[in-house]
Amino acid sequence: MIQKLKPVHYTTREYFDKEILDVFEANWQFACMKSELEERFRYFVVEYSQNSYFVTNTGKDGIRAFKNVCSHRANKIFLDDFGKRPVMCLYHNWTYNSEGKPINAFLKEFFETPKESDLTLDQYEVQIVGEFVFVNVGNSKKRIEDQLGIFYDKLIEISKALGKKITYDSNLHKANWKLLVEDVLECHHCLAVHKNSLVERLGLGHRPFINFEFFNGNSSGHLPIEKDRISVKRKKLLMYLDNREFKHDSYYHLFIFPNLFISSTEGISFYVGHALPNDFLVTNLRIRYFECKIKNMEEYRNYQDFVNTDIVNFGNEILNEDKQIIQNVQKGLSISNKGLYLNKEEFRIKEFQEHYFSQIKAYDV
Ligand code: FES
Ligand SMILES: [Fe+2]
Numbered sequence: 001m002i003q004k005l006k007p008v009h010y011t012t013r014e015y016f017d018k019e020i021l022d023v024f025e026a027n028w029q030f031a032c033m034k035s036e037l038e039e040r041f042r043y044f045v046v047e048y049s050q051n052s053y054f055v056t057n058t059g060k061d062g063i064r065a066f067k068n069v070c071s072h073r074a075n076k077i078f079l080d081d082f083g084k085r086p087v088m089c090l091y092h093n094w095t096y097n098s099e100g101k102p103i104n105a106f107l108k109e110f111f112e113t114p115k116e117s118d119l120t121l122d123q124y125e126v127q128i129v130g131e132f133v134f135v136n137v138g139n140s141k142k143r144i145e146d147q148l149g150i151f152y153d154k155l156i157e158i159s160k161a162l163g164k165k166i167t168y169d170s171n172l173h174k175a176n177w178k179l180l181v182e183d184v185l186e187c188h189h190c191l192a193v194h195k196n197s198l199v200e201r202l203g204l205g206h207r208p209f210i211n212f213e214f215f216n217g218n219s220s221g222h223l224p225i226e227k228d229r230i231s232v233k234r235k236k237l238l239m240y241l242d243n244r245e246f247k248h249d250s251y252y253h254l255f256i257f258p259n260l261f262i263s264s265t266e267g268i269s270f271y272v273g274h275a276l277p278n279d280f281l282v283t284n285l286r287i288r289y290f291e292c293k294i295k296n297m298e299e300y301r302n303y304q305d306f307v308n309t310d311i312v313n314f315g316n317e318i319l320n321e322d323k324q325i326i327q328n329v330q331k332g333l334s335i336s337n338k339g340l341y342l343n344k345e346e347f348r349i350k351e352f353q354e355h356y357f358s359q360i361k362a363y364d365v
Pocket of ligand 1: 072073075092093094
């Protein structure tokens with residue numbers, strides 16, 4: 001079938017500005033992991049398009065989210081992706097409390113005293129689902145439960161299985177964010193693009209997604225792993241992880257609309273990908289890998305660290321294979337003037353695009 005998205009939807013700034021409003025700001029967005037905000041003053045910054053906000057642990061008032069712009073003269077308050085410090089702007093040291101109000105005494109010395117509300121940082125609603133922190137940056141009227149549907153409980157289930165975070169990284173892709181989404185929603189490309197990685201080393205790609213579930217653009221599915229000598233040997237080496245809670249004989253993939261990717265390799269390791277559109281041609285992919293949780297992991301720490309290195313190297317190899325192809329597709333799209341086609345194996349993309357278009361208010365391209 002011809003797909004709903006045309007080349008123009010991936011290649012124009014005008015259209016991009018519209019989808020940021022209609023899609024990104026009309027939904028709860030994933031921001032970061034709860035474990036990244038464990039102590040008071042830990043913060044995480046999220047940036048996409050012309051927006052920047054931060055989520056911070058305020059201590060007794062819990063986790064809160066604010067626009068990352070100082071009310072004095074608009075300096076950005078936090079510059080790094082994450083860190084640990086009070087909400088203080090480094091231009092003139094204005095410092096904000098857990099309600100986003102500046103607390104410095106010298107604030108009395110204005111020519112004309114501004115209203116307190118004018119000096120208060122814009123605050124956004126926060127909801128925490130298991131380990132996943134979501135923020136309502138626009139004005140979504142939906143409850144997070146209604147947006148996630150059946151995947152609400154799934155996120156809680158996965159959260160219980162997540163062990164230590166192995167790494168956090170980010171990787172700029174010269175491609176529209178929707179290409180990153182569509183790439184993870186099918187394994188039709190695996191035999192061609194991931195022949196030496198996912199196919200040979202993990203036994204994926206011979207069969208399409210099975211046991212899939214859909215809800216409002218969110219979707220999940222299992223890719224069967226072909227058992228061969230390598231995976232039997234792997235199983236023996238990883239026997240100490242047998243008491244992990246989230247166990248499945250497959251590569252499980254979950255997509256949370258519009259830009260969160262979660263995958264679990266047999267419940268042994270997890271990948272959390274977060275695609276943040278910088279502009280219509282550049283997407284920042286935030287990458288997190290997690291080990292699984294078992295009660296006595298520290299007894300195996302040395303060995304697990306070795307396994308973790310392999311998880312990161314292997315994961316990055318796959319991400320780079322995807323990155324090359326996604327960037328090539330972007331180049332192809334800018335010279336294409338034809339429709340694009342989906343085959344039956346690409347049904348999760350079809351679902352994504354249908355939901356995506358149900359959110360775009362009016363389009364005319
Ligand atoms: S701009 Fe932030 S303190 Fe002045
Ligand atoms: Fe891929």
